[in-house]
Amino acid sequence: MMKLWQFHGGVHLNGYKELSCDVPIAPAHIPQYLILPLQQHIGEPTKPVVKVGDKVLKGQIIAECRMQDCSMLMSAPIHASSSGTVVSIETHHVPHPSGLKASCIIIETDGEDRWIDLQPITNYETLSSEVVRGYVAKAGIVGLGGAGFPSHIKLRPGDIEILIINGAECEPYITCDDRLMREYPQDIIAGAQILRHILGDIKQCFIGVEDNKPQAYDALLQAARGQNIEVIKVPTLYPTGGERQLIKVLTNKEIGRGQLPADKGIIVHNIETTRAVYRAVTQGKPLISRVVTITGDGIKTPSNLEVLLGTPMNALIEQCGKTSSATKLIMGGTMMGLSLPTDEMPVVKTTNCLLSLTNQEASQSNPVMPCIRCGACASACPINLLPQQLYWYVKAKDFEKVQDYALFDCIECGCCSYVCPSHIPLISYYRYAKAEIRAQQTEKQKSDIARQRHEFKKFRLEREKAEKAARHREKIATPSEGKKSVIKEAMEKMKAKAKNK
Amino acid sequence: MIAAPYLHENASISRTMGLVMLALFPATVLGLYQFGWPAILLFTTTVLAAIVAEYFCLKVAGKIAKPFLLDGSAILTGWLLAMTLPPWAPWWIGILGAFLAIVVGKHVFGGLGQNLFNPAMVARVALLISFPFEMTLFTQPNPFFSVYNLSFNDSLDIFLGYPIPDAFTSATVLDFYKAELSQGISALQIKTDSLTQLLWGNTSGSLGETSALLIVLGGLFLIYKRVITWHIPVAMLGTLTLLASVLFWFDPNSYMSPVTHLLSGAVLLGAFFIATDLVTSPVSTRGQLIFGAGCGLLVLVIRTFGNYPEGVAFAVLLMNGFTPLIDHYFKPRIYGRDRKGQPLSNEP
Numbered sequence: 001m002m003k004l005w006q007f008h009g010g011v012h013l014n015g016y017k018e019l020s021c022d023v024p025i026a027p028a029h030i031p032q033y034l035i036l037p038l039q040q041h042i043g044e045p046t047k048p049v050v051k052v053g054d055k056v057l058k059g060q061i062i063a064e065c066r067m068q069d070c071s072m073l074m075s076a077p078i079h080a081s082s083s084g085t086v087v088s089i090e091t092h093h094v095p096h097p098s099g100l101k102a103s104c105i106i107i108e109t110d111g112e113d114r115w116i117d118l119q120p121i122t123n124y125e126t127l128s129s130e131v132v133r134g135y136v137a138k139a140g141i142v143g144l145g146g147a148g149f150p151s152h153i154k155l156r157p158g159d160i161e162i163l164i165i166n167g168a169e170c171e172p173y174i175t176c177d178d179r180l181m182r183e184y185p186q187d188i189i190a191g192a193q194i195l196r197h198i199l200g201d202i203k204q205c206f207i208g209v210e211d212n213k214p215q216a217y218d219a220l221l222q223a224a225r226g227q228n229i230e231v232i233k234v235p236t237l238y239p240t241g242g243e244r245q246l247i248k249v250l251t252n253k254e255i256g257r258g259q260l261p262a263d264k265g266i267i268v269h270n271i272e273t274t275r276a277v278y279r280a281v282t283q284g285k286p287l288i289s290r291v292v293t294i295t296g297d298g299i300k301t302p303s304n305l306e307v308l309l310g311t312p313m314n315a316l317i318e319q320c321g322k323t324s325s326a327t328k329l330i331m332g333g334t335m336m337g338l339s340l341p342t343d344e345m346p347v348v349k350t351t352n353c354l355l356s357l358t359n360q361e362a363s364q365s366n367p368v369m370p371c372i373r374c375g376a377c378a379s380a381c382p383i384n385l386l387p388q389q390l391y392w393y394v395k396a397k398d399f400e401k402v403q404d405y406a407l408f409d410c411i412e413c414g415c416c417s418y419v420c421p422s423h424i425p426l427i428s429y430y431r432y433a434k435a436e437i438r439a440q441q442t443e444k445q446k447s448d449i450a451r452q453r454h455e456f457k458k459f460r461l462e463r464e465k466a467e468k469a470a471r472h473r474e475k476i477a478t479p480s481e482g483k484k485s486v487i488k489e490a491m492e493k494m495k496a497k498a499k500n501k
Numbered sequence: 502m503i504a505a506p507y508l509h510e511n512a513s514i515s516r517t518m519g520l521v522m523l524a525l526f527p528a529t530v531l532g533l534y535q536f537g538w539p540a541i542l543l544f545t546t547t548v549l550a551a552i553v554a555e556y557f558c559l560k561v562a563g564k565i566a567k568p569f570l571l572d573g574s575a576i577l578t579g580w581l582l583a584m585t586l587p588p589w590a591p592w593w594i595g596i597l598g599a600f601l602a603i604v605v606g607k608h609v610f611g612g613l614g615q616n617l618f619n620p621a622m623v624a625r626v627a628l629l630i631s632f633p634f635e636m637t638l639f640t641q642p643n644p645f646f647s648v649y650n651l652s653f654n655d656s657l658d659i660f661l662g663y664p665i666p667d668a669f670t671s672a673t674v675l676d677f678y679k680a681e682l683s684q685g686i687s688a689l690q691i692k693t694d695s696l697t698q699l700l701w702g703n704t705s706g707s708l709g710e711t712s713a714l715l716i717v718l719g720g721l722f723l724i725y726k727r728v729i730t731w732h733i734p735v736a737m738l739g740t741l742t743l744l745a746s747v748l749f750w751f752d753p754n755s756y757m758s759p760v761t762h763l764l765s766g767a768v769l770l771g772a773f774f775i776a777t778d779l780v781t782s783p784v785s786t787r788g789q790l791i792f793g794a795g796c797g798l799l800v801l802v803i804r805t806f807g808n809y810p811e812g813v814a815f816a817v818l819l820m821n822g823f824t825p826l827i828d829h830y831f832k833p834r835i836y837g838r839d840r841k842g843q844p845l846s847n848e849p
Contacts, residue, residue, distance in 0.1 A: 008836065013508075244836070248836070255837055256837035256844035257837055257838075259837070259844070334505070334508045337505050357507065366509070369568060369613070370612065370613045370614040372614040373614060373779050373784065374517060374779040375779065375784040376512065378785070383836040383837075385835060386785070386828075388784065389784075405832075409836070409838070412505075417509075418510050419512060421514050421516065422614075423513070427505065427506070
């Protein structure tokens with residue numbers, strides 16, 4: 001048994017995973033229209049390389065990074081997830097916290113689902129890590145756990161010693177990784193080996209699985225036999241699935257703010273990301289689909305579906321059946337999920353779960369009471385912050401103090417809000433403060449630049465004035481040769497006139 | 502709920518307060534049983550007065566009264582205050598105390614969660630200083646069904662302010678020690694209530710503080726239910742025991758034994774129910790240890806060297822004053838940072 005460590009706090013949650021964890025992954029229907037946002041990852045948006053009216057095949061790149069070589073850029077190309085015709089490139093609702101529309105390529109599918117010529121690699125071991133990494137970049141793979149960080153950036157060469165595959169899946173309701181681990185353990189292990197090959201000199205490779213998923217654990221254990229990969233059961237405690245929390249549990253290392261796990265020689269990849277890497281390299285298939293858990297009391301038959309990216313959410317909900325009491329749609333889990341204003345949005349690379357809650361589930365509208373300083377939030381905080389002090393200072397709009405209390409270390413996991421007996425929406429306060437501070441900083445930068453410009457302009461005008469004056473003085477003090485002669489002539493003329501008189 | 506998290510733990514202020522009341526229940530019932538009708542009348546009056554005072558303050562402050570009245574915090578304040586009053590104190594002590602606690606102790610600071618000092622202790626200390634006679638007149642136990650028990654009519658007289666007959670009054674253990682020691686009698690010679698009496702609570706003292714056993718049981722229940730943590734009680738009782746042991750070892754003739762220190766007066770009630778008040782105690786565990794140790798030290802100092810035989814209320818209030826400072830200086834180490842709050846270095 002490997003020794004495990006603990007992070008501070010955390011909460012034991014009712015997982016509600018039994019709703020969907022025993023439902024095998026099934027393919028979702030091909031929708032009539034696919035809506036593919038140009039940005040489905042953290043970093044630079046892509047630019048379309050197709051025009052309206054173009055015929056596209058499944059797996060064809062339709063939007064590319066702004067630089068030719070994707071592998072160096074914080075971006076990931078977008079592929080057509082089924083064959084059909086590009087009918088429009090326009091702004092559309094997308095699942096994003098801002099609630100704003102974003103540019104999307106819309107494809108009308110032809111139902112044939114015809115692939116491009118796939119070019120699988122059978123012997124990646126013989127290729128250099130740089131080449132294999134290029135395949136990952138070209139396949140448009142990003143962190144599928146929810147962050148959407150371009151995976152090839154995380155695979156850049158460096159002194160990486162520990163590779164961790166994150167199979168904790170600690171958010172309530174979500175079961176897509178659980179199903180993948182149960183049904184495709186070989187693919188995941190093979191994917192992990194590819195990641196190892198790319199990263200080079202990996203000393204240890206762990207797969208961390210929360211102990212509420214015993215079948216997934218067993219399946220992986222079986223598949224990992226003789227592969228030099230350790231499958232580790234970690235205690236079920238939210239938010240163990242957080243990258244930094246899992247690192248702490250498995251290695252006792254802490255990644256400071258402003259640092260990346262790579263700075264400590266650690267890389268963490270999600271289960272589904274690992275499978276996507278496997279598919280991209282050994283089958284040549286780019287990231288055009290992912291498993292989405294569709295669940296909640298608002299869904300008649302909770303399911304895990306293999307969904308083509310760009311499939312409208314309402315099509316999926318229709319496929320699984322919606323109960324009349326469904327009132328709220330969330331992308332993600334109940335702790336960190338994003339509340340969606342409409343279901344007319346596409347599934348994107350980071351959509352791991354569609355959660356439809358009923359009034360009963362979602363309407364715990366207890367009145368917000370004053371903070372009684374009970375400290376439940378502080379005991380629950382996995383970062384060991386003092387949420388009640390943060391709340392106090394956010395309320396007072398004392399943003400300097402808020403930063404002294406390390407507001408920006410907050411990972412917004414929601415533990416504090418979850419346990420608060422006064423039902424204070426703490427996380428909302430922190431988001432507000434973060435946005436406010438960022439706005440102030442941008443504002444300050446702007447005004448700094450404006451001031452600098454203004455001061456420079458003032459300086460320039462002064463300088464010009466001074467130069468002008470100097471020139472003037474110089475002119476008076478040192479008349480030029482030409483002028484001297486003119487003056488001399490004039491003087492002589494005057495003298496001559498005087499003589500003549 | 503608009504933003505995540507969308508689900509919530511089954512926790513609320515009223516649940517927390519309810520658990521504290523549940524923990525107080527056995528000790529309270531025992532107190533009411535053994536001090537009879539006057540105690541029941543005083544207890545009820547104090548709690549009711551606390552609710553009335555709360556309603557009054559909420560109205561004046563223009564807040565919506567219902568959720569605050571239902572949260573149970575005012576009831577608990579009245580309840581805790583009543584536990585620390587002499588059981589046969591007249592009605593106006595209870596009413597004045599409740600108003601002092603709620604108005605001066607709580608709402609003057611801004612209401613629930615805003616107060617710096619423990620409201621019940623603010624009231625108790627104000628009463629003790631203003632009405633030293635009424636606040637130090639204790640009675641011997643006179644439980645129901647015993648020959649000493651007072652009839653309801655006689656009890657009503659006591660409650661309404663009729664002087665308590667001398668036959669019923671009795672000094673508390675701490676009073677007794679203080680008086681005897683001041684006359685130069687060796688602490689080893691002082692004969693007072695037995696340990697069993699102190700454990701079970703058939704001794705004279707404040708309404709709810711007499712039974713060491715039931716109070717500790719209630720306190721353990723609170724720790725088990727995670728309403729409080731062990732840090733403050735252990736630090737407070739540990740410090741008191743340690744220092745009292747040193748003094749006792751040094752000169753057993755002049756100093757009370759640590760056992761008597763622990764089992765008499767309000768120390769246990771204070772350690773589990775009063776010093777641990779969520780609003781007025783530090784948040785971090787290190788802060789709580791310091792706070793508890795400070796309470797223990799002050800209790801010993803006041804009891805041993807001060808004028809008052811008991812010092813729990815003063816000790817807790819003094820330490821309450823330090824709470825913001827303790828919270829400021831003893832913050833927990835943040836993930837990825839060192840104790841000073843600086844980010845950890847890049848060295849693996």
